[in-house]
Amino acid sequence: MRTLLVIGTGLIGTSVALAARRAGVAVFLADRDVAAARVAEALGAGLAEPPRRPVDLALVAVPPAQVGPVLRDAQANRAAHSYTDVAGVKGQPERDVLRLASDPASYVGGHPMAGRERSGPLAATADLFAGKTWVLTPNERTGAAALERATTLAEICGAAPVRLDSRAHDTVVALTSHVPHLMASLTAARLLHGPAATEALVGQGVRDVTRIAAGDPALWTDIVRSNAPAVAAVLRGVRDDLTRLLAATDILAGHHPGGRAQAEHTVTDLLERGVAGAARTRPPAGAPEGFAVLRVVLDGRPGSLARLLEAVAAHGGSARRAGAAPGPDAALAVDVELPAAGADAAAAALAAAGWAVSRPGLASAARRGPHR
């Protein structure tokens, strides 16, 4: 790709432009707010002027409801060979494009999954998309050229392109973005009713849960409206869970008769599903093969564990669990986890310093080979 037109030089458009410039692409910048395009130009994101010939790709970086009309106008001006957008919902822009555009085959929907607390071109950075997912939503009319160019743009920005149909995209972002935002708002709105001491009792937990609730209400109203069917479907599931939870807490509070055991089960069931769901938001746990476990028996002196942890930390390890060692004297034993590569050296060093070190669970392995 050699030429790019960015229509809409906000945070996302300007950041893409900066990344494309860095990769040597000739970038043209347009915004209905002329000053915004000039700010992007002054940041080195490209030229704030119309291209003389059709560019390879036009990036339509405008709000969801504007994608269809802006694309129609750009195609009427023969601005580009291919088109993509960056809207956070994909169903409505796709339907608008299929209805309005003269050449729907030249368009593929896109959604780079990145953002910042600040908006506008002054917050833009060429690294905004590095390592992030960039969803592309081809439909049955999308041409190969549009898909290929949009994929190339995502890669130029350092993002990982992922293909989904627009309906699946909208369902997933309702789950992973729109409903979490509304849940943060619902939680934060309650805090308005707290007494004066509320601020003193705020911890990191509620701060995390409500952080995204600080987002711009007008922007988020737009987002909820554009993805209302998927959002409503997810909220209905939340409402059903909440109804059961509220009935259970009413019973536990003694407000209503009912089985307390069943009520507790309802609460625990929700909490357990929460643990399982939260696990989907975290990267898979690091390979445990990379670590080795040593068991160290402590002498009885106060503070001996503190000294051991210091020695283990010097080898990059940490304590995993502690408990009474089996045997008649029932000394205290601690299992420590260390990077496997350095475990032999660490075991030797600890033993030399007087600690009683062994490898739990390796007795049978020792019988099979020369290694202890």
Add this chain to the structure above:
Amino acid sequence: MRTLLVIGTGLIGTSVALAARRAGVAVFLADRDVAAARVAEALGAGLAEPPRRPVDLALVAVPPAQVGPVLRDAQANRAAHSYTDVAGVKGQPERDVLRLASDPASYVGGHPMAGRERSGPLAATADLFAGKTWVLTPNERTGAAALERATTLAEICGAAPVRLDSRAHDTVVALTSHVPHLMASLTAARLLHGPAATEALVGQGVRDVTRIAAGDPALWTDIVRSNAPAVAAVLRGVRDDLTRLLAATDILAGHHPGGRAQAEHTVTDLLERGVAGAARTRPPAGAPEGFAVLRVVLDGRPGSLARLLEAVAAHGGSARRAGAAPGPDAALAVDVELPAAGADAAAAALAAAGWAVSRPGLASAARRGPHR
């Protein structure tokens, strides 16, 4: 305070013991799991043996439902002159103590507002409470000695003691801790229903909202049960907001007839209350008096803003907004914010480097005095 008995050597009890040891207090450690007390001793948190004479203060660091019975037993053994606890709810332990304890005046409820992802004595640290709030909940029977000793212990741990009655405490923690946890669980539980692409579309937002949902379900069931009245009251408010929100999204999705404008207003109203509520979770904004604003007019060359931002950053400043400057030539102007103490030097340096620098809004002030 010279002597402390910690009953329950989990994360909180052991951390308090470590902080007290560091302050020179003689600490005794007890746990119904003898190995846990020995681990705490091996960490240097004190001696895992009963005190020979009553200690100044006993810290009962056990689950909420155990506080009353454990305190009753400790008083029967004349373990201490004063008692406090660390349970995250305060109404139920207070009622239990008033009902069970032989000397309720020697007890004051306490709740240090700190925790970690990990639990157990191996996660303990003397700095766990540094800078955190430590709530104390005296009731009408609480004696001055108990309140004074518990206050001293909080201060020894580096925490800020805050007095609240137990009912206000429980209302506030329902708002700031228990309901946020349940909201995180409700959000995370929905993720179990997402398609395979869900993981790829997870961003920092949903990760933050659901982080605390990973907490131990058994522990959190206990917490919800012990504070069920306050939790139910807050959840009822959430349920009412959610019912209105769901009706609005159903209208926006076209599922139900109704006024779309009113539905959008309902969504925006919730989002705006969320913004206001989230503000209560953040420390007050830094004093704006500490910053000065300079207005810099750019030349028309691409990349000039990037060069300016680099120069401004070298003086500890950042761009606040950019737009067309007033005047017939409509050059681009950027307002940059700098630490006030260095603003004069920065303005001089920028001017010397060829930038056109002025101070917006200072024209009238300039007329009043010698400063520009």
